[in-house]
Amino acid sequence: xxxxxxxxxxxxxVAVLVTAxxxxxxxxxxxxxxxxxxxxxxxxxxxxxxxHLFLRIRLPYADPxxxxxxxxxxxxxxxxIFRINDTYAFKQATVFVIGLVLFILTVVFLRDYHALxxxxxxxxxxxxxLLAAPILPGLSHPxxxxxxxxxxxxxxxxxxxxxxxxxxxxxxxxLAEKRELLTVAARRVAGITLPPxxxxxxxxxxxxxxxxxxxxxxxxxxxxxxxxxxxxxxYVATARFSYVLVGVVLFLVGSWLLVTHIAHVQDRVDxxxxxxxxxxxxxxxxxxxxxxxxxxGQVQQSLFAQADGGLFGTGxxxxxxxxxxxxxxxxxxxxxxxxxxxPAPHTDFIYAVIVSELGLxxxxxxxLIYALIAARGFKTAVMARxxxxxxxxxxLTAVFALQAFVIIGGVVDLIPLxxxxxxxxxxxxxxxxxxxxxxxLLLMVSNDARRPPREPADPLDERGVVVP
Numbered sequence: 001x002x003x004x005x006x007x008x009x010x011x012x013x014v015a016v017l018v019t020a021x022x023x024x025x026x027x028x029x030x031x032x033x034x035x036x037x038x039x040x041x042x043x044x045x046x047x048x049x050x051x052h053l054f055l056r057i058r059l060p061y062a063d064p065x066x067x068x069x070x071x072x073x074x075x076x077x078x079x080x081i082f083r084i085n086d087t088y089a090f091k092q093a094t095v096f097v098i099g100l101v102l103f104i105l106t107v108v109f110l111r112d113y114h115a116l117x118x119x120x121x122x123x124x125x126x127x128x129x130l131l132a133a134p135i136l137p138g139l140s141h142p143x144x145x146x147x148x149x150x151x152x153x154x155x156x157x158x159x160x161x162x163x164x165x166x167x168x169x170x171x172x173x174x175l176a177e178k179r180e181l182l183t184v185a186a187r188r189v190a191g192i193t194l195p196p197x198x199x200x201x202x203x204x205x206x207x208x209x210x211x212x213x214x215x216x217x218x219x220x221x222x223x224x225x226x227x228x229x230x231x232x233x234x235y236v237a238t239a240r241f242s243y244v245l246v247g248v249v250l251f252l253v254g255s256w257l258l259v260t261h262i263a264h265v266q267d268r269v270d271x272x273x274x275x276x277x278x279x280x281x282x283x284x285x286x287x288x289x290x291x292x293x294x295x296x297g298q299v300q301q302s303l304f305a306q307a308d309g310g311l312f313g314t315g316x317x318x319x320x321x322x323x324x325x326x327x328x329x330x331x332x333x334x335x336x337x338x339x340x341x342x343p344a345p346h347t348d349f350i351y352a353v354i355v356s357e358l359g360l361x362x363x364x365x366x367x368l369i370y371a372l373i374a375a376r377g378f379k380t381a382v383m384a385r386x387x388x389x390x391x392x393x394x395x396l397t398a399v400f401a402l403q404a405f406v407i408i409g410g411v412v413d414l415i416p417l418x419x420x421x422x423x424x425x426x427x428x429x430x431x432x433x434x435x436x437x438x439x440x441l442l443l444m445v446s447n448d449a450r451r452p453p454r455e456p457a458d459p460l461d462e463r464g465v466v467v468p
Contacts, residue, residue, distance in 0.1 A: 003062070004052070004064065007055070007064040007065070008052055010065060010068035011048045011049065011068055013072075014068060014071050014072050014075055015041055015048070016041075017076075018075035018079060019040070019041030019042075021075070021316060022041060022079060022082065024315070024317065025083045025316050028316065028317030028318060043093070044071075044078065044093075047096065047097065048067075050100070051071075051100055051103065054107070055443065059107065059443055059444065059447040060447070061450040061451045062443040062444070062446045063443065063446040063450070065372070065376050066373065066376050066439065067439065069372055069373050069376070070373065070424055070435070070439055072369055073425055074424045074425075076425055077092065077424055077426065078092055078093060078096075080346075080350055081350075084321065084335075084336055084345055084346050085346065087334075088346055088427055092429075095428075095429035095432050095433065098429070099429075099432045099435075100436065102436055102440075103436040103439065104440075106436075106437050106440040107443075107444060110441075113392070113441060114386075114388060117173040117176070117177075117388055120169065124166065124170035126166050127162075127163040127164075127166025127170065130159040130166065131159060131160060131163045133159045134149060134150050149430070156430075157430050158421070158430035159430075160222040161421075161434035161435075162437075164225065164226065164229075164399050164403075164434070165438055165441070167226060167229075168229060168233075168392070168396055168399055171229075171230060172391035172392040172395050173388060175233055175237035175387075176386075176390075220265060221403075221406050221407065221419055225399055225402045225403050226399070227251060228398065228402045229395055229398045229399040229402060231243075231247045231248070232394065232395070232398040233394060233398070234247070236390065236391060236394045267294040268416040268417060270282075270294075271294065271295060271416070272415065272416040272417070275296070275303070276300065280296060281294035281296065297343070298342070298348075298349070302342060302349050302352040302413075303352075303413060305319065305341075305342050305349075305356040306352050306355040306356055306363070306412070308356055309356040309358070309359045309360065309362075311360050311361060312358075312359040312362075313356065313357045313361075313362055314356060314357055316357050316358070319356040321340055321341055321342055321345055321353070322335050322339055322341070346426070346427040347421065347426050347427050347428060348407070348417075348419055348421075349411060350426050350427070351363065351407065351422055351425075352411050354366060354425075366425070370404040373401070374397055374400070377393060378393075378394065378397055380393045380442060380445055380446040380449055381393035381394040381445075383446075383449040383450065384445055384448070385448070389445050389449065393442060393449075396438050396441060397442065400435070403421075403423055404422060404423055406420050407420050408422070423435050
């Protein structure tokens with residue numbers, strides 16, 4: 001069976017799951033089954049088939065499982081967002097269409113992704129400018145003290161989602177060219193191998209500029225994601241574990257400085273270490289009286305919601321998310337912006353809703369999907385035929401997997417909570433569109449890696465004479 005036929009068959013369980021999910025939500029909300037769930041399922045399947053037909057024509061040798069796995073994540077996200085707010089679900093579906101269009105345009109206009117190597121410094125500059133955009137006057141739109149997005153014409157964009165692709169392209173291109181110099185010209189100092197500054201300097205400047213901007217906008221989740229992807233690419237390019245060791249030490253030192261000098265970061269760490277203490281952030285009596293909790297309540301409610309789900313969950317639409325009756329506050333904004341027991345259930349804490357309604361098995365299934373995408377992405381990197389392709393596939397896969405780890409780890413209290421989106425699942429257009437571009441690049445690398453080699457022309461003519 002060809003790769004594209006396997007991809008087509010993989011969409012069948014995706015369509016069944018999304019239809020069953022919408023049906024379950026309709027049963028809970030209206031106590032009856034209508035044909036609307038079939039319409040939603042058919043609409044989503046039609047979008048997936050459109051993407052499949054495009055891949056069959058333009059990228060016939062690409063990995064057959066990456067696109068269906070990402071579509072499955074998007075289906076889970078649509079069902080969960082529809083369960084929370086049907087208006088948001090319609091907007092998310094519209095964003096998925098926009099992302100699919102941009103996915104197609106990326107493949108059509110970027111005929112050879114190797115051309116990106118020629119513009120690496122321009123791409124890196126664009127990535128840093130994207131990170132700086134949220135702090136520019138007139139564009140800034142701070143949320144909870146962090147400058148994560150810009151506002152243009154009533155639309156909000158998280159620029160870090162697009163910047164991550166730009167930075168990965170630069171790192172892959174630069175390391176593909178300088179990997180031998182970083183390995184051969186390295187020096188040992190105190191038993192630790194260090195790269196030559198002459199060739200490592202430009203890499204540090206661009207990566208350091210990106211990290212400084214991330215700290216300036218207080219996007220700690222993206223900072224961790226970028227740093228992890230940088231170390232992963234550095235190790236893939238040089239096979240020097242000492243580089244990774246030095247990077248981890250620098251990360252620990254930087255983390256200690258941030259925790260001891262920035263109150264916002266210290267609060268996140270204190271909540272992580274003392275989640276069920278009465279006042280881990282050491283708030284004053286006046287601050288406690290005003291109802292401030294430095295974000296402690298949202299982490300506690302997340303853990304309570306997940307514990308309530310047990311192994312098999314309460315069922316789609318059955319968990320208690322909205323305050324009702326005398327407990328409902330006076331809201332000027334629609335649910336879930338106001339009146340939600342679990343803060344931001346459609347964005348930061350959507351994984352807690354999944355575990356609450358689908359149980360531990362459902363949450364583990366989502367983690368397994370991300371793990372399978374990472375496995376297919378790294379397999380693409382192994383199969384790639386040139387250094388840039390290997391590093392690009394490895395970097396895109398690493399940053400995608402790290403983003404999922406950062407937000408899921410924060411929600412389950414494995415690491416301090418940071419505000420990044422859960423790829424393809426969380427509500428938000430920037431994340432979906434940026435990850436569709438990431439997926440397009442990964443499939444282009446996969447298509448090039450899996451393409452069968454061309455057979456050399458036969459140098460003999462029909463008479464057995466060598467053709468000059």
